[in-house]
Amino acid sequence: MKTTFLPFSRPSIGADEIEEVVDSLKSGWITTGPKVQQFESDFAKFVGAKHAVAVNSATSGLHLAYLALGLKPGEEAITTPLTFISTVSMLCSLGVKPVLADIDPNTLNIDPGEIEKKITKKTRAIVPVHFAGLPCDLDRIKTIARKHRLKVIEDAAHAAGTEYKGGKIGALSDATVFSFHPIKNMTTGEGGMITTNDDKLAEKLALLRFHGMNKLAWKRYGKGGSPHYDINCLGYKYNMMDIQAALGIHQLRKLSAFNALRSKYAQIYRKELGSLSQIHLPQDPPYGIVHPWHLFIIVIKTETLKISRDEFIQALSDQNIGTGIHFKVVHQHPYYKELFTAKERNLPNANYVSERILSLPLYPSLNIGDVTRVCAVIKEIIKTNAR
Ligand SMILES: Cc1ncc(COP(=O)(O)O)c(C=O)c1O
Numbered sequence: 001m002k003t004t005f006l007p008f009s010r011p012s013i014g015a016d017e018i019e020e021v022v023d024s025l026k027s028g029w030i031t032t033g034p035k036v037q038q039f040e041s042d043f044a045k046f047v048g049a050k051h052a053v054a055v056n057s058a059t060s061g062l063h064l065a066y067l068a069l070g071l072k073p074g075e076e077a078i079t080t081p082l083t084f085i086s087t088v089s090m091l092c093s094l095g096v097k098p099v100l101a102d103i104d105p106n107t108l109n110i111d112p113g114e115i116e117k118k119i120t121k122k123t124r125a126i127v128p129v130h131f132a133g134l135p136c137d138l139d140r141i142k143t144i145a146r147k148h149r150l151k152v153i154e155d156a157a158h159a160a161g162t163e164y165k166g167g168k169i170g171a172l173s174d175a176t177v178f179s180f181h182p183i184k185n186m187t188t189g190e191g192g193m194i195t196t197n198d199d200k201l202a203e204k205l206a207l208l209r210f211h212g213m214n215k216l217a218w219k220r221y222g223k224g225g226s227p228h229y230d231i232n233c234l235g236y237k238y239n240m241m242d243i244q245a246a247l248g249i250h251q252l253r254k255l256s257a258f259n260a261l262r263s264k265y266a267q268i269y270r271k272e273l274g275s276l277s278q279i280h281l282p283q284d285p286p287y288g289i290v291h292p293w294h295l296f297i298i299v300i301k302t303e304t305l306k307i308s309r310d311e312f313i314q315a316l317s318d319q320n321i322g323t324g325i326h327f328k329v330v331h332q333h334p335y336y337k338e339l340f341t342a343k344e345r346n347l348p349n350a351n352y353v354s355e356r357i358l359s360l361p362l363y364p365s366l367n368i369g370d371v372t373r374v375c376a377v378i379k380e381i382i383k384t385n386a387r
Helices: 015-027 034-047 058-068 086-093 112-118 138-148 199-208 217-221 242-273 309-318 348-354 368-385
Strands: 051-055 076-079 097-100 123-127 151-155 175-179 192-196 296-300 357-360
Touching (some): 034 192, 034 242, 051 058, 051 199, 058 086, 058 192, 086 097, 112 138, 138 151, 192 199, 242 296, 242 368, 309 357
Parallel strands (some): 076 097, 076 123, 123 151, 151 175
Antiparallel strands (some): 051 192, 175 192, 296 357
């Protein structure tokens, strides 16, 4: 057995990021300032959106996007059950009811056909999540949204660098929210970005993220600035710091190279594991995509094995291989179970994968030997435990 532990995820931070952070620290300005402004401008250009508003997490970004797009208590928003809790918890925090639509078992993304079935008079928004980075069928989703006059807020926490039919995710709907948490394809430690083409929305988001204040601190305290400010609406403390943006500026420049490496390792996983009848791998959709491979997901068909998914995880851990679970579906968490009726929790595709899903190590600093070792261990576990 190999003695060194292979983690499930690891950020790639280089000398450029470190120098830029040190520059921030030495500059006398470490919170929201010129580096955040540069990062926003670079990110907006990268995704082809008019505006990018930096925040301290995608969770904050989702909260502000829902709020700024006018979602109100008692209204409903349709999303996927296979997501991190923020997608749903930020709806709940505004008194908006999350309505879960089942996933497509091939892509593991929300099934547009299921969205249509869940629309009621109270529905105001659709929140597609590009699961593992694979883009949802946005044209179908936007057609449904137009027909029913709904907002579309993309949860693109996994989708930095994702392309859908030749266009980057980030400029294709009302608002798109990215995450820069350390396991993501690019990181700022913690952080997020909201992108939009809507001038008024961008202005509102910028107000909301910093107390509803009409002027950023670095404009007030800079040379020639006036110390006065006004509070124009109820706001939050969701701003990103320059120290974080210092990381983001360089991570963004490296994103394409990072994603190319992720893709290279994902192709090895696909080749090695694709023919195993005990494992289901998510499939590419019929439309054109660039997949950033945020996660390499396998669905273990536990009915073909003598062990459960959690025992499978333990067997990998015994061989010093780390894994992740993305995700236990929303409606199976104790708090959220109470929010949905048994009928609303009857989502057969999502329920099937929730018990069987597993994320394998995937990040730029892996090497081919690491990936082939993971595949060899998986094959051995299956051989030992096949029914
Ligand atoms: C699908 C999804 N949405 C939202 C988030 C929240 O991101 P953050 O940690 O930046 O708040 C995550 C984080 O893992 C996520 O996976």
